[in-house]
Amino acid sequence: MQRMWMSLLAAAMLPVCVAAQSSGSAQTMTDSSTILPDGTAVVRRVVPVPKTISPQAQHWLAKVVPDTETHPTIAQQRQATDRWQAGAGKVSMELYPANVGAATIAGVPVRVVTPTKMTPEKKKFVLINVHGGGFKVDSGSLTETIPMANLTGMKVISVLYRLTPEHTFPAAVDDTIAVYREVLKTYQPKNVGLYGTSAGAILTAEVTAKIKQLGLPMPGATGVFSGTGDLSQGGDSTALFALDGLSGYLAPPKDRLSDLTSYAGKTNLRDPILSPLYSDVSGFPPTLFLSSTRDLLLSGTTILERAYLRAGVDAHLIVFEALPHAFWNNPRLPEAKEADQDMAQFFLKHLGE
Numbered sequence: 001m002q003r004m005w006m007s008l009l010a011a012a013m014l015p016v017c018v019a020a021q022s023s024g025s026a027q028t029m030t031d032s033s034t035i036l037p038d039g040t041a042v043v044r045r046v047v048p049v050p051k052t053i054s055p056q057a058q059h060w061l062a063k064v065v066p067d068t069e070t071h072p073t074i075a076q077q078r079q080a081t082d083r084w085q086a087g088a089g090k091v092s093m094e095l096y097p098a099n100v101g102a103a104t105i106a107g108v109p110v111r112v113v114t115p116t117k118m119t120p121e122k123k124k125f126v127l128i129n130v131h132g133g134g135f136k137v138d139s140g141s142l143t144e145t146i147p148m149a150n151l152t153g154m155k156v157i158s159v160l161y162r163l164t165p166e167h168t169f170p171a172a173v174d175d176t177i178a179v180y181r182e183v184l185k186t187y188q189p190k191n192v193g194l195y196g197t198s199a200g201a202i203l204t205a206e207v208t209a210k211i212k213q214l215g216l217p218m219p220g221a222t223g224v225f226s227g228t229g230d231l232s233q234g235g236d237s238t239a240l241f242a243l244d245g246l247s248g249y250l251a252p253p254k255d256r257l258s259d260l261t262s263y264a265g266k267t268n269l270r271d272p273i274l275s276p277l278y279s280d281v282s283g284f285p286p287t288l289f290l291s292s293t294r295d296l297l298l299s300g301t302t303i304l305e306r307a308y309l310r311a312g313v314d315a316h317l318i319v320f321e322a323l324p325h326a327f328w329n330n331p332r333l334p335e336a337k338e339a340d341q342d343m344a345q346f347f348l349k350h351l352g353e
Contacts (some may be wrong), residue, residue: 201227228300
């Protein structure tokens with residue numbers, strides 16, 4: 001019975017995607033909502049593109065994305081993502097000139113991104129990035145780092161951690177901790193920032209929890225940009241939105257983030273490092289949380305931010321309007337430029353305090 005209603009919900013959401021992209025079809029649609037005895041909502045909504053976002057963002061939301069489910073292999077996913085990341089990275093470089101190099105730190109491959117000019121004052125600071133990509137691909141080691149190096153004037157190290165399904169938890173955490181330990185040999189902890197998007201946002205919170213567990217000094221600030229601290233369950237946003245917001249294939253709601261179970265491996269999904277929502281987050285550094293109202297991880301981002309606040313952490317939350325998951329990886333969007341500025345200003349303010 002529950003599966004049938006989940007299927008109905010998925011089917012009901014389909015017109016939303018079409019309506020959001022075609023003003024003609026929206027004219028013939030009406031809203032409807034049925035609440036089942038267990039509280040499950042079976043809804044259909046006509047959602048116009050808001051005029052409160054930039055024309056570029058409005059145009060982006062209007063693109064038609066197929067809503068059919070596909071099953072590319074890991075190799076195909078990585079090939080496509082690497083190609084896209086290279087192209088988006090080239091655009092980032094045009095907008096935010098920087099130097100990109102490769103290195104190995106503590107046996108872990110990394111990208112090292114530096115500003116074209118670095119002042120002596122900025123040489124004492126470093127940002128560590130853990131990229132997005134569902135723990136399966138690298139969808140951010142360029143787009144998440146090039147703007148930050150340019151806007152902060154600081155070196156950025158992107159950890160090319162081991163990926164799933166070949167390597168499950170805690171491989172990515174261990175790789176990041178290894179890099180962090182090595183960085184601490186050169187930089188004061190208060191001058192180190194740690195951040196990531198999507199899987200990297202999850203990993204940022206996990207690594208922070210692991211740093212506390214190991215008794216290592218905390219970094220000066222962290223950034224959780226569209227993530228979650230609880231892999232054992234989803235939330236409203238995972239039921240409502242696909243990777244492209246209201247576009248693309250929307251799977252029926254599940255009681256957990258099943259797409260990440262390959263990353264978790266055999267670890268209990270409420271393990272306090274795997275899911276830091278179940279960890280003691282008191283004493284964590286100042287943290288910026290960033291999401292958007294059509295982000296499938298909006299719920300996870302806001303729930304974790306509230307947990308930080310309850311624990312007395314200096315936590316800040318920015319939520320953009322209407323845009324989908326990790327929209328700042330589309331570097332030409334005015335909202336992406338604003339988000340990058342928000343991230344950069346946060347680290348400039350909090351590092352070295």
